[in-house]
Amino acid sequence: MPDFSEAIVHAQSHEVPWPRDPSADPAHWGVHHADAPPFNVLRGPVHARGGVSGVVFLRGEEAASWGEPARADLTFSVAKTYLALLAGVAHARGLLDPAETIASRLPGIGFDDAHNRAITWAHMLEQTSEWQGSCFGMPDEVEHHRRVSHDPKPPQGRKGERRDLQAPGRYWEYNDVRINQLSLALLHLFRRPLPEVFREAVLAPLGGGEGFRWVGYDDAWVEIDGQRMPSVPGGSHWGGGVSISARDQARIGQLLLDDGVHAGQALLPPGWVRRMQQPCAIAPFYGWLAWLNRDGAMFADATRESWFMVGAGGHYVWMDPVHQAVVVVRWLDPARAPGFVTRVARALRG
Template identity: 60%
Template sequence: MHQKLEAAAALAQAHETPWPRDPAAAPAPGQQPWGVHHDDPPPYNRLFGPVHARGPQSGVVWQHGRERFAWGEPERADLTFSVAKTYLALLAGVAEAQGLLPDLDRPVHRQLPGIGFDDSAHNRAVTWAQLLTQTSEWEGSCFGLPDTVDRWRKVAQDPRAAGGPKGGARPLQSPGSYWEYNDVRINQLALALLHLFRAPLPAVFLDQMLHAAGGGAGFAWRGYDDAWIDLPGVGRVQSVPGGSHWGGGVSISARDQARIGQCMLELQRGRRSGPIRASWIDAMAEPSPVAPFYGRLVWLNRGGRNFPGASERAMMMLGAGGHTVWVDPVLDAVVVLRWLDAASAPAVIRQIAAALQDG
């Protein structure tokens, strides 16, 4: 196994993401601009929150609860982009276990009036379940960013054909009937969870997930510069985004990402008690009827087509810039890949899968 993992790590390190390591640096020949915000229509093609320099291509491989291999800088806390979406799903699982989310099919506005879900008949129909599967079709602006900026967005893992130009005026569908990868709607979910917990989401995640898993060093979850609200009875609190599309987001080490994935496996198999029910982890991995390649803010591999080499029960957390957290209950494994060129990710996953099958 060691030799196969060593070869997979060498392949990954030879194909680091083409982004500069410094977000402020101009791309060198053969590189791409840092981030994804520059693809948005103006005036939204800029950063709204802080970012920081990154480390090298890195990774860790765990199986049967033990670290089998690591490379690069696995202790470095780096931005992880849309992997943070799955962290929102885990926070929703904490809320469900605490009795704060008794009914996912309940319209959000009935529980949380006055935060953008009761301003139209369309938005009043939006449920928690739809927000967690990216099928809400919520319409509006969240901290200066309109949902329209991410309409018609096409991401590499979406098997459907592109429908129109990003940011175009795609007609809205009824909530629950259409899947779209939309970061503004994810940020609206984060705002709703902040109101639900009545506490900063970074503190809840650190206490309920990371500290419980034995990690947390260097962890940060930052919001946009103007994403502050006055929460009645609590005070001034920053709402955080579910990624780093426009800056901010989660900074975390590869090993802490592996700890979170391992916690998910152990909760799912009943090997530990924790802040989330096993049934919630199972539900995260259930295909959405509208988008069977997607669950509750995780990418799925049913049929083995999306991520060849991984099992059909694998859950994938993905982030721009080359971030993958692969949680595989069949292989009893967690794999974290950071700053890997997306074009090389399938080959690296296949090589790691072949090594894990020996274990």
């Protein structure tokens, strides 16, 4: 059995420098502070967090854990990948074809104008949609020129500074407003709250779900078939989002490592997980709401087949098909993530 103790000590020694209670020091918690007023505020609830924690699965079995792996904590943009899983569930149910335009199936929810009606589900999943508009009062330009740690392109402008849009599929940009618009579209497809669908279709079959919550903004509600439902965000940029345990994150990672099949049951359609790992043509470091390591630029010591779910606040779910490993680490200082990956990779290689 590999010895992960060096990696665990490294992680526990380098906690993200955010307060554990967001109410104690709100000016140094979260990522919304980087937005221009009036968008630099929380719009949904947040809660106190635990310390550094994590889990390692090897060949489907838990090989190591540390911290509080059963604690359900906010996971920020790891939730984006969960939207890609829900899109797979919708595809299996005949509710979407990735190549079709969203407007052709869901008119009247923000995809009808001359620019947006060319946007496909695939564009939204690979973050090349260039969707324009306002989602629950948040305009897309709030996230123009957004930079995140694993985006290799040089800065193009100041965050929130409006830029000229390109045709859908022609420009890659990490943009939480557009992700929230994707979530709204999926809600209209399922016609049920996405947290319910995710719990029933993914978490429950995996034996998970304890403490799981997926919460929307205070004012992000829609009425469908006479029922008032929350539209949940694909992260916690402005609050809300997914709270989940490290073990459940590892279970989801194992599902992806197993090509969407658990205990003989296909929870995702054939080929969906492989398609999630296909590099975006104009952003080969990214697949469908997941980060790729094809050239080693993300983490030099991880295998080139490795891929990742990543969230602000130091959240990483690492799937390594070569070693049949799933590695989850939470609340790790992102500046220290390469050192953690190096130590885990060394242990996996033996």
